[in-house]
Amino acid sequence: MTLLDGKHTSEAIQQEIAQEVEAIKEKGGKVPHLAAVLIGNDGGSVTYVNNKVLACERIGFGSTLIRYEDTITEEELLNKIKELNEDEVVDGFIVQLPLPKHINTEKVLEAIDPRKDVDGFHPTNVGRMVAGLPAYLPATPAGILQLLKRYEIETDGKHCVVVGRSNIVGSPMSILMAKAAYPGNATVTLCHRNTKDLGYHTRQADIIITAVGKPGLLTADMVKEGAVVIDVGTTRVPDASRKSGYRLRGDVDFDNVAPKCSYITPVPGGVGPLTIAMLMQNTLRAAKKEVYG
Numbered sequence: 001m002t003l004l005d006g007k008h009t010s011e012a013i014q015q016e017i018a019q020e021v022e023a024i025k026e027k028g029g030k031v032p033h034l035a036a037v038l039i040g041n042d043g044g045s046v047t048y049v050n051n052k053v054l055a056c057e058r059i060g061f062g063s064t065l066i067r068y069e070d071t072i073t074e075e076e077l078l079n080k081i082k083e084l085n086e087d088e089v090v091d092g093f094i095v096q097l098p099l100p101k102h103i104n105t106e107k108v109l110e111a112i113d114p115r116k117d118v119d120g121f122h123p124t125n126v127g128r129m130v131a132g133l134p135a136y137l138p139a140t141p142a143g144i145l146q147l148l149k150r151y152e153i154e155t156d157g158k159h160c161v162v163v164g165r166s167n168i169v170g171s172p173m174s175i176l177m178a179k180a181a182y183p184g185n186a187t188v189t190l191c192h193r194n195t196k197d198l199g200y201h202t203r204q205a206d207i208i209i210t211a212v213g214k215p216g217l218l219t220a221d222m223v224k225e226g227a228v229v230i231d232v233g234t235t236r237v238p239d240a241s242r243k244s245g246y247r248l249r250g251d252v253d254f255d256n257v258a259p260k261c262s263y264i265t266p267v268p269g270g271v272g273p274l275t276i277a278m279l280m281q282n283t284l285r286a287a288k289k290e291v292y293g
């Protein structure tokens with residue numbers, strides 16, 4: 001069993017990006033700049049956005065953090081997005097999800113200029129991804145592709161079972177794994193809450209990608225000997241023995257599943273850290289005008 005070390009892989013990617021930023025600075029080119037909009041005080045969201053800003057600083061990007069109380073109106077947020085769309089310093093920006101209930105998420109995501117949509121959530125980027133056109137890929141699926149690639153995991157002709165059909169992870173992941181590419185060329189099954197017998201499907205999988213948010217969902221009896229298991233779940237569960245008061249748990253019953261796997265991602269330290277590296281990569285591509293010219 002080999003652990004897929006997302007932390008190490010993320011650091012390697014970020015180091016490659018930092019070197020490219022150095023070269024851009026030497027040539028007097030546009031230094032990539034990421035802006036992040038964070039609404040409210042949810043602990044998880046604050047952590048993720050802070051990590052993104054710290055990553056920018058480490059690799060030499062410019063960054064702007066814009067914070068609002070969760071009483072902000074939809075109109076105020078849309079005005080800010082318009083401003084960021086027009087700001088020449090800002091190459092890309094993200095609006096951290098989830099948004100407060102009184103704000104329409106689809107409307108907000110559609111207001112972002114697709115050329116600056118480094119999260120890859122705008123319908124234009126989703127459509128371009130599906131069509132196989134140059135697009136910003138959502139960071140989590142892109143990070144999983146990087147892990148498969150850098151560990152040289154065979155995907156061609158393999159049976160990949162994706163669990164979870166979210167717009168951010170499960171749905172795009174299923175599409176990307178089916179594409180004629182490496183990593184890709186897999187036979188894909190997409191399971192979700194209406195799936196009758198989840199274990200029936202996962203037991204046939206050479207590669208399982210879980211993105212549900214239910215700790216312990218994938219148990220050892222649901223996994224074939226030698227499978228590759230990628231755990232995207234990151235649920236905070238109370239843990240009195242930690243000073244934070246919580247710990248992160250994936251969807252996979254790691255202790256019992258890991259011994260059966262050829263490769264498996266830990267949580268934390270698996271897919272999560274790669275999400276940040278891929279956001280940085282998308283921002284670099286935005287600054288270089290690589291996707292839209």
Ligand SMILES: Nc1nc(=O)c2c([nH]1)NC[C@@H]1CN(c3ccc(C(=O)N[C@@H](CCC(=O)O)C(=O)O)cc3)C=[N+]21
Nearest residue numbers: 047048094095096097098119234268269270272273275
């Ligand atoms: N507009 C938007 N874009 C996102 O990309 C986005 C979002 N909204 N909303 C929430 C989800 C979640 N997400 C994660 C990012 C990093 C880790 C990560 O680095 N996790 C570390 C642990 C971090 C910790 O200690 O809490 C790990 O798994 O090792 C996890 C989850 C991005 N998301």
